[in-house]
Amino acid sequence: MNPAVTVSITRVVDPSRLRQVEVWARAGQDLARHFPGYLGSGWIQSQESADRWHMLYRFSSERTLRVWEESPERLWWMNTAEGMVQHDREQRRTGIEGWFEEPADGIVAEPLRTPPRWKQMISIFVVFFPVSLALQWLMSPVIGGWVLPLRVLASTVVAVPLMTYFFLPWSTRVLSPWLHAPRRARTSSRPSTVEGPESSAL
Numbered sequence: 001m002n003p004a005v006t007v008s009i010t011r012v013v014d015p016s017r018l019r020q021v022e023v024w025a026r027a028g029q030d031l032a033r034h035f036p037g038y039l040g041s042g043w044i045q046s047q048e049s050a051d052r053w054h055m056l057y058r059f060s061s062e063r064t065l066r067v068w069e070e071s072p073e074r075l076w077w078m079n080t081a082e083g084m085v086q087h088d089r090e091q092r093r094t095g096i097e098g099w100f101e102e103p104a105d106g107i108v109a110e111p112l113r114t115p116p117r118w119k120q121m122i123s124i125f126v127v128f129f130p131v132s133l134a135l136q137w138l139m140s141p142v143i144g145g146w147v148l149p150l151r152v153l154a155s156t157v158v159a160v161p162l163m164t165y166f167f168l169p170w171s172t173r174v175l176s177p178w179l180h181a182p183r184r185a186r187t188s189s190r191p192s193t194v195e196g197p198e199s200s201a202l
Contacts, residue, residue: 003061003169003172003176004039004058004059004060004061004172004176005058005059005061005062005065005092005093006056006057006058006092006093007056007057007058007065007090007091007092008054008055008056008090008091008092008093009054009055009056009087009088009089009090009091010052010053010054010055010088010089010090011052011053011054011055011085011086011087011088012051012052012053012085012086012088013051013052013053013084013085013086014051014083014084014085015051017084018051020084021053021081021084021085024077024080024081024084024085025043025053025055027077027080028041028074028077029041031073031074031077032057032068032074035059035064035067035068035071036060036064036067037059037060037061037063037064037065037067037068038057038058038059038060038064038068039058039059039060040057040058041055041056041057041058042055042056042057043055043056044056052088060176115179119175119178119179120179123168123171123172123175123179124163124168124171126171126175127163127167127168127170127171128159128163128167131159131162131163131167132155132159135155135158135159136155139154139155139158143155
């Protein structure tokens with residue numbers, strides 16, 4: 001299984017047609033959410049300039065992302081933006097890279113389905129503990145007589161690259177269905193006396 005992919009695209013929009021671009025962006029979300037592997041999308045309006053929008057979307061793998069990006073639906077949707085939106089810059093992130101970034105601007109759309117912190121913690125722990133244990137066992141004949149700070153430093157220098165480049169990406173791939181599973185709404189046994197407007201995941 002491949003890791004989830006987050007795509008961030010900077011687009012320059014016609015400032016006189018901001019409302020139309022917002023409708024266009026929501027139409028793209030409506031199309032994308034019906035494709036397998038869709039995990040969420042949104043857009044961030046730049047604080048520096050109202051005509052620069054950072055649009056994001058996430059799919060469960062490179063394969064599902066490619067199905068969306070090469071689909072006739074997306075081609076039609078992109079063509080409808082002619083004259084309103086210009087493509088500027090694109091970035092792609094996989095695995096948990098996007099988890100540690102908090103956007104400075106407010107997301108004005110459906111939030112990306114980021115795993116809750118307790119799930120992130122578990123996905124790190126399930127590989128961090130056995131890797132740390134194995135390193136201590138393998139390195140103890142060499143560093144067993146060193147003072148504690150040097151032993152910890154040596155094992156950390158080896159563990160951090162292994163975790164970053166191999167074991168954490170592997171963990172997020174294996175646990176991806178669980179990490180990105182939709183959250184179930186909590187139900188209350190007592191009837192509510194006040195009803196508010198239904199929240200919309202846009």
